[in-house]
Amino acid sequence: MRILRAAGYRVMPWKNGGGTTTEVAVSPDGAGLDDFDWRVSMARIEAGGAFSSFAGIDRTLCVLEGQGIVLDIAGGAPAELTAASAPFSFPADVPTGAVLISGPITDLNVMTRRGRMAHTVERLTVAAPLEIEAEADTTLVLPLDREIMLVGDTPDRLGPLDALVLDRGARKPRLEPIGSTILFVIRIDRPGGNH
Structure with missing residues (x-):
């Protein structure tokens, strides 16, 4: 059992350069965005746009604060997520766009490498x-x-x-x-x- 303190989390740029992400934990320790087995992070989304693509990764998104976000995943039906929504899972390697409902949000993002975790x-x-x-x-x-x-x-x-x-x-x-x-x-x- 160990405790990771929010004050010590690592802040790094998004893979697509469009914002910053706060890394809660990653495995293996010190892994980068292309070689992790799993990763838990939080991101501040200030504007709509395309999500970073992660080949071979499954992801789950939860809204922590803000009004929410609408995801357009590979042309499927739009998925509206708010702070009251259940966690939403989708493949991280299909084209995904996002529109903010009203102002910036902070999300929780869990990603695992498909077939491995x-x-x-x-x-x-x-x-x-x-x-x-x-x-x-x-x-x-x-x-x-x-x-x-x-x-x-x-x-x-x-x-x-x-x-x-x-x-x-x-x-x-x-x-x-x-x-x-x-x-x-x-x-x-x-x-x-x-x-």
Whole structure:
């Protein structure tokens, strides 16, 4: 179990140069945009336009703040995402354009290399204590806007947008939110794993 602090996240340019992304975690450590197995990041989108293309990558997008975004994915029906929407998954290697609904947004972006890794993203509203099962190879827990206390042998806390990282089989941490908050639970596995 380890905690990644939001203040220490790496900020880097988008692959297409159109903005910046804040990298929460990447595997293997230090991997670049062309050779990661998986990557969790946040991006500030100031204007509509084309998404960067990532060959052989599956991605899931969640809106963290702002009015939302409409995605046009390879000519399919437009997909409208807001802060209340469920996480939205799509291939990162098909042409994708975006239009902002009303002003800039910040998104959470989870990407895995197809055939090597797979992922799920859950968006939970939590107000009561809970435990998270570490049943995937890697599980990341990210609170959106409130502090969450970690209760156990070594008590600690997660601030907004800090990430708790659990490896498979880790002891279940007890999470106690300070008030109601949105919690993102990201599970990353090798295909054919238990999840």
